Every structure is written in structure tokens, then in C-alpha cells.
Amino acid sequence: QVQLVESGGGLVQPGGSLRLSCKASGFALENYSIGWFRQAPGKEREGVSCISSLSGNTDFLDSVRGRFTISGDNAKNTVYLQMNSLKPEDTAVYYCARLISFGFWDYDYWGQGTQVTVSS
Numbered sequence: 001q002v003q004l005v006e007s008g009g010g011l012v013q014p015g016g017s018l019r020l021s022c023k024a025s026g027f028a029l030e031n032y033s034i035g036w037f038r039q040a041p042g043k044e045r046e047g048v049s050c051i052s053s054l055s056g057n058t059d060f061l062d063s064v065r066g067r068f069t070i071s072g073d074n075a076k077n078t079v080y081l082q083m084n085s086l087k088p089e090d091t092a093v094y095y096c097a098r099l100i101s102f103g104f105w106d107y108d109y110w111g112q113g114t115q116v117t118v119s120s
Helices: none
Strands: 003-007 010-012 018-025 033-039 046-052 058-060 068-073 078-083 092-099 107-110 114-118
Touching (some): 003 092, 003 107, 018 033, 018 092, 018 114, 033 078, 046 068, 046 078
Parallel strands (some): 010 114
Antiparallel strands (some): 003 018, 033 046, 033 092, 092 107, 092 114
């Protein structure tokens, strides 16, 4: 069955970096697009970044553009979110999800999430 498992979250100081991982099983990444979402307490979930593992096309939330990088390793069936120059506003639970198609934020499967806390 389709599963997505996030890892790599933690506590980091402002300006620091983290790399999140999304391990997929039950399907091949190269056939789908994967998105990263985040949700802070009391706030709506928002799309952060997405990638087409086949084409390599990517997109980013404006507030993270230039700071975050999304990439995939098809051999490991894993998508990564490299998060640099982190800000307190980036604090949230981060989720990965299998998107219906690249360029849209609708998804059919998603993981349990990993906590990212940015605090001085």
C-alpha cells in the first residue's frame, strides 16, 4: 500500500539548516509528483514546495523561494527538502504528500509529519 514517511525534523536556531526526507513506498516516485506542506498551530496547512520526480520541475512557496531546495532520489524512492536560512516563521509540522499532478496542491496520500522548530 502507498506510504509516505517523513523524517529529519528537529530544533534549529534561526539561520540554521535542516534536511527533511520523505520515504515513499507502494509506488514509484518517477511516476508522480511529491509536495511538501507545513502546518503551524492555529494556522492552515500550506504548500511549501513540490517536485516532479520524472521531469525535475519544481515549485516553491514565495516565502521559502531561494532558501529551500527540493530534490528526489528515485533509486531510494525518497524526496528531500533542504531548508536553509531558517526563520522562526518556518516552525511547523512538515508533511509530504503524493500529488494528483504537478503544479497543483491536491493530494491523495500523505505522511505523519515531522516537527521543525526554529528558535533562538
